[in-house]
Amino acid sequence: MPDFFRYLLTFVLLCAFASAHGGKSLGEELHARQAYARENQMDLRHCADKFERDGLYARAFERRASRWNELQKRSQARDGSSNNHHASHKFFDFSAHDFDILSTKRHGCVLHPELTEGPYYVEGEKIRDDLTDGQKGALFLIDLQVVDSHTCEPVEDVYVEIWYTNATGVYSGVVADDNGTGEDDADNAYTTFNRGVQKTSKDGVVFFESIFPGHYEGRAPHVHVMTHIKPEIRDDGTIISNTATHIGQLFFDQMLILEMEKLPVYRTNKNSLTLNAEDYYFMEAMRTSTPIMPWMRLEWPGHEHAVLSWMPIGVNLSNVREAYVAGTLEPKPTR
16 A cells, blocks of 8 residues: 555544524524434435445545645645655554545535525636635645435536635635625625636546635634536636525534644634534534545645545435525726
8 A cells, every 4th residue: 555545534524504604593404404314315325335336436546546646746846855744744644444535435425405505605606626816824625526315326517616714714705794804805805715616527526726714703614515507607617506406514623623723824813713512503413414524634835734635425406496695706897
């Protein structure tokens, strides 16, 4: 087994239902979660045999292992080193079940519909894989695989959209009192960092390069995820779709968050850190799902380390609803 597998470590990354920014009351959302949990298969464990037969696990293993090797090569090229040094070397010596981890065997979560996506969803984002936009922080690379939770088949040609804060807890594309510097930063309406869309491949896969999210008051760090079927594709490479098949969130293991919080740019965040155990939506999601998202970390010159994460996500494609849209991305006016 190649040496780099010795430094793998798995942490919990929770797929929660909707955003905690507004909309339904907590009681209403809890009732919706419980009803959905009773009526739907909550993870992809029932798909394990089919994934094995169809080679989905094997292809996921090869894809993610290849991605990790490529990242190591890129990192070495950036720092001029012939011997890459992983941030996790001094902490971990992981040597067993490498295939199960990289293929995400026995793991998976469901993106749950019918819950609020929060006030910061911006329509009209770009189809792209690099979401960094020059932001500082740990490079965050995400491999998501969309699977139909009923048929256990990968879902091709679905558009996966993600959005979340930068290292200091600010959402791009939004000017609001409770977002960063609030209305004093009018130009933030025209920013797009950590926002983007990708179309799934034959194996249902999308991949993004972004910046690991920071925290803000009242919420643990999280990633918003939305899936669209047949959105309008505009000439400028952006999509328009206010209907979503599924909306959800990804949460991070507390140990990983605390490690990221030690990095210089994250230490400049003036918001109080909300722990996972203090986040209502994290804790409620724990009641109905048990997803684990593996990750690996390496030194990354210029980006204060990098984290590679991956997760198969089960979706119910029959659930379609209108999404709340905070605004539409528009070009910045010329002066």
